[in-house]
Amino acid sequence: MAKKACWGFPLQMVVCALALGVPGFPNTQAASTAKPNIVLILADDMGYGDPHCYNPQSKVPTPHMDRLAADGARFTDAHSPSSVCSPTRYSVLTGRYCWRTRLKLGVLNQWDPPLIESGRLTMGAMLQKHGYTTAAFGKWHLGWRWATFDGKPPQPKKGEDYRTKIDFSRPISEGPTTRGFDYFFGMVGNALSEPCLIENNRPLFTGQGKGPAIEGVSPSLLDNWHDRNTLPMLTEKVVWYLEQRAREQPRRPFFVYFALTAPHNPILPHPSFCGKTGHGGYCDFVYQVDWTIGQVVKALDGHGLADNTLIVVSSDNGSPGYADQGTTTASIMSAYGHFPSGPWRGMKADIHEGGHRVPLIARWPGRIKPNTTCKETVCLVDLMATCAAIVGEDLPQDAGEDSYNILPALLGQPRREPLREATVHHSLTGMFAIRQGDWKLILGLGSGGFTMPQHIEPKPGEPVGQLYNLAEDPTESKNLYSDRADVVKRLTELLEKCRSSGRSAPPSRR
Numbered sequence: 001m002a003k004k005a006c007w008g009f010p011l012q013m014v015v016c017a018l019a020l021g022v023p024g025f026p027n028t029q030a031a032s033t034a035k036p037n038i039v040l041i042l043a044d045d046m047g048y049g050d051p052h053c054y055n056p057q058s059k060v061p062t063p064h065m066d067r068l069a070a071d072g073a074r075f076t077d078a079h080s081p082s083s084v085c086s087p088t089r090y091s092v093l094t095g096r097y098c099w100r101t102r103l104k105l106g107v108l109n110q111w112d113p114p115l116i117e118s119g120r121l122t123m124g125a126m127l128q129k130h131g132y133t134t135a136a137f138g139k140w141h142l143g144w145r146w147a148t149f150d151g152k153p154p155q156p157k158k159g160e161d162y163r164t165k166i167d168f169s170r171p172i173s174e175g176p177t178t179r180g181f182d183y184f185f186g187m188v189g190n191a192l193s194e195p196c197l198i199e200n201n202r203p204l205f206t207g208q209g210k211g212p213a214i215e216g217v218s219p220s221l222l223d224n225w226h227d228r229n230t231l232p233m234l235t236e237k238v239v240w241y242l243e244q245r246a247r248e249q250p251r252r253p254f255f256v257y258f259a260l261t262a263p264h265n266p267i268l269p270h271p272s273f274c275g276k277t278g279h280g281g282y283c284d285f286v287y288q289v290d291w292t293i294g295q296v297v298k299a300l301d302g303h304g305l306a307d308n309t310l311i312v313v314s315s316d317n318g319s320p321g322y323a324d325q326g327t328t329t330a331s332i333m334s335a336y337g338h339f340p341s342g343p344w345r346g347m348k349a350d351i352h353e354g355g356h357r358v359p360l361i362a363r364w365p366g367r368i369k370p371n372t373t374c375k376e377t378v379c380l381v382d383l384m385a386t387c388a389a390i391v392g393e394d395l396p397q398d399a400g401e402d403s404y405n406i407l408p409a410l411l412g413q414p415r416r417e418p419l420r421e422a423t424v425h426h427s428l429t430g431m432f433a434i435r436q437g438d439w440k441l442i443l444g445l446g447s448g449g450f451t452m453p454q455h456i457e458p459k460p461g462e463p464v465g466q467l468y469n470l471a472e473d474p475t476e477s478k479n480l481y482s483d484r485a486d487v488v489k490r491l492t493e494l495l496e497k498c499r500s501s502g503r504s505a506p507p508s509r510r
Contacts, residue, residue: 035130035253035391036364037245037309040383041296042092042257043289044085044139044190044264047319048357049342050286059279059338060286064294065361068313072363073372073410079435080317081381081402082426083348083355083449086141088316088380089259090115093122093142093179095384095395095403097424100502105430107141110188110195111154111162114143114174121399123384124180127255130391135183135241136176138234138259139190140198145173162195168203175201181257185237190261191227191268216240228268230261235292239299246303255387258296259316262289267322279336282322310364310390314380318355320348320450345476349428349449351442352476356425368410376409377435379423385505386410401503422494424504429454434495440476441491442466467491 049055051062053069054076081091086107087098094116103115116122124134146154147170156162176184177200185199196203204212214222216237221229238258245254262269263285270288277283293313300306321332321340332338346352360378362368385403388395395403404420407413418437425433425440431448434441442448443465445456458464463481467488470476481488498504 034308035132036367037254037256037305038127038132038387038390039256039296039300039309039311040092040258041260041293041311041313042089043260043313043315044262045317045319045348046263046286046289046315046359047321047340047342047347047354048344048359049339050263050319051290051359051361053361054359055339055342057337057339059336060277060283060290062286062290064290064297065313065359068293068297068311068361068363070371071365072311072361072368072370073374075360075362075374075376075378075409077375077377078314078358078360079356079377079379079423079425080315080358081356081379081424083317083350084428085264085316086115087426089140089142091379091381091402092316092383093124093257094120095123095381095400095505096120097381097402097426097504099424099426099430099432099499100401106428108143111146111156112143113145113153114179116142116179118174118178121396122180123387124176124255124257126180126384126388126393126395126399127253127391128180128182130253130393132253132255132391133183133245134181134255134257136181136186136257136259137184137238137241138186139188139261140176140184140186140259141189142179144175144188147171147173166195168196171201172198172203173201177201183241186234186259187230187261190230190264191266192225192230226268227266228270230268231288231292232270234258234261235295239295242296242299242305243303246305260289260292262286262292263319265320265322279338280332282332282340283336283338307365310362310367312383313359313361315358316380318344318346318348318350318358343474346447346449346451349447350451351425351427351431351433351444351448352451353470353474355427355447355449362410364410369412372412374409376406377418377420377423378404378406378409379420382406382420395507397507400505402505404505421504422491422498424495424498431455432495432499434491434498435470436491436494438469438471439487439491440468440470441481441488441495442468443492443495 051065052058053066080088082088090098147167154165221233267281269284273284273288319340341354344353346354382404384400385405389405389407422436427448429448432443446453467481468476
């Protein structure tokens with residue numbers, strides 16, 4: 001049966017679609033003169049069940065995300081391209097599944113070279129072509145080329161002080177500013193000590209003692225440095241940057257990619273949030289994430305930028321749900337009754353839904369109908385093609401290979417078929433799954449991630465994979481692999497085609 005559109009299709013949506021050059025409608029001059037600002041906020045390890053608007057039983061107050069959902073759209077079947085960090089970030093910025101790169105499993109370490117290939121079109125570079133000024137803040141985790149004393153790639157041995165190898169007085173090459181961003185302020189990982197704060201391509205300090213003054217950041221956050229100050233510092237810097245864009249004359253459209261460092265380990269909420277939820281450090285950290293999102297929205301609203309800004313909030317993967325620093329997901333569920341994965345099986349790193357089904361909230365005043373819920377299956381890899389459609393860009397054949405334009409779902413454009421032919425999922429250890437309609441096929445047994453058992457060797461006569469009908473079995477508890485050989489065959493062939501063909505999305509067409 002053909003999948004229904006998310007919402008009705010009022011006349012004002014037709015007008016918006018005409019103005020924006022949405023596929024299926026003729027382009028107009030308005031598409032090139034009224035480009036929206038785009039703000040993408042990507043939380044780190046926030047689960048589907050953390051925001052209250054997704055899980056009424058959540059132990060975390062999330063008034064700002066709830067308000068965004070009320071003002072815009074909330075997707076209930078959105079997925080990260082991977083169940084872990086670096087691969088998702090690659091896919092978000094390139095529109096390409098990361099398993100097509102050299103990174104076949106796991107994540108990058110802090111010394112690895114750039115994962116985004118030189119010359120590959122990124123979301124930032126594509127928007128630059130259309131007059132956008134672009135900035136990235138927070139966690140990069142996509143590789144750099146560090147300056148070293150001996151000129152060799154840095155690979156410190158365990159226990160070896162990297163400061164004896166890295167020359168922090170020299171610029172870092174091939175980072176964000178060579179991958180489509182005019183400005184960068186952030187770090188390699190989730191903490192300042194991994195291994196330094198970076199502005200553009202310059203290391204500022206290494207977390208030892210007091211750092212230099214930074215425009216837009218309160219001195220109190222830099223004096224007596226502690227990693228608890230990381231998220232507030234980044235938040236202040238983004239708010240400062242938005243203020244600069246509001247003052248710019250003439251104004252240029254801007255793209256802000258704000259990659260949060262929370263609620264990922266280390267679980268270190270700022271003291272002003274500690275104990276606020278009464279449900280442990282993790283919940284306090286999610287509460288701080290919501291506050292951070294609220295500060296960005298407040299800046300957009302306060303500077304008169306909101307009406308022409310598309311803001312998207314999501315997460316790079318599911319949550320491991322640590323209750324407090326060093327504790328496990330089981331403890332947060334047993335001690336506090338909070339389920340960071342919501343109703344889904346598994347957690348971060350897993351191939352099951354809890355590993356990759358994520359919140360996705362979008363607000364675009366006058367374009368996205370308020371208080372809407374969309375059940376369309378979408379993936380964060382789709383943001384590349386969606387932004388291309390917004391600005392009227394036909395992506396070349398060697399860009400956005402796995403990215404589908406989900407603008408019709410955002411705007412409520414009617415359609416008879418699902419936007420995506422299928423969606424590929426990928427776990428920490430490289431386990432594949434493919435989703436089409438209600439069916440999800442997993443190539444292997446076990447979680448492929450953090451949940452034990454990670455891998456199971458099938459016994460003679462037992463199924464070698466997992467097949468679930470998510471409409472009838474959303475918790476992935478009844479394996480139908482042996483019962484539906486026809487579905488297994490069809491999805492196996494479709495996954496193989498996707499893996500071998502080099503792309504899964506149709507060529508870009510406006």
